[in-house]
Amino acid sequence: MNFEKYIGIEYCPPDKPGDGLSCWELVELVMKDEFKLKPPVVNYKSDYRLATPVFMKELESWVEIEPGEELPGDLALFNMLGIYSHCGIVIDRSRMLHILANRNAVIERYDSHCWLNRCIGFYRWLN
Numbered sequence: 001m002n003f004e005k006y007i008g009i010e011y012c013p014p015d016k017p018g019d020g021l022s023c024w025e026l027v028e029l030v031m032k033d034e035f036k037l038k039p040p041v042v043n044y045k046s047d048y049r050l051a052t053p054v055f056m057k058e059l060e061s062w063v064e065i066e067p068g069e070e071l072p073g074d075l076a077l078f079n080m081l082g083i084y085s086h087c088g089i090v091i092d093r094s095r096m097l098h099i100l101a102n103r104n105a106v107i108e109r110y111d112s113h114c115w116l117n118r119c120i121g122f123y124r125w126l127n
Contacts, residue, residue, distance in 0.1 A: 001034045001072070003091050009105040026099045027075060027089045031125065035073040039125045062123040070122040076110050077120040084120055 006029075012020030021029065031037040040061065065074055070090050076098075078086040088098030091107065099105040110119060 001091075003030070003034070003097050003107060006030060006097055006105050007107060009099060011099050011101055011103060011105075013101065021099060021105075023087050023099050026097065026105055027087055030089045030097060031073060037073065037125055039075075062125055065122040065124050067119075067122065071124070073124075075123040075125070077123065078115065078118040079120055080118065086118075090122065 006026065009026065010018075010020035012018035012022060014022040014024065028039060031039050062075070065071075070076070070093065072091050074090040076088045076090055076096050077084055078088070080086045086098070086100070088096035088108075088110065090096050090110070094109050094111045095107055096110045097105060097107050109115070
């Protein structure tokens with residue numbers, strides 16, 4: 001799998017039209033292109049503060065994975081300022097591909113000090 005081809009994709013907020021992607025849109029793209037999975041569309045375009053209830057409702061149909069059991073293609077969900085509003089896609093046991101506002105898509109360790117305390121959990125889509 002070639003995750004490097006996603007590095008540098010520009011961020012675009014989910015509530016604004018543009019050429020870039022939000023974190024969920026990046027996860028969706030990689031799940032479809034690299035893992036041949038078709039996750040459900042998660043739509044919180046109207047207000048990012050609605051991300052927590054939307055994510056939690058959508059994740060009811062996903063399988064929660066114990067930390068340390070995550071595999072490439074799993075979703076990593078993060079708390080950003082009290083809102084479950086960020087996600088990345090696991091590419092190996094310690095790294096994820098993700099994208100943030102004001103920062104293009106990168107591969108980064110999710111077990112780093114920056115992300116470890118924000119991690120809500122890992123989820124697997126079984127379609």
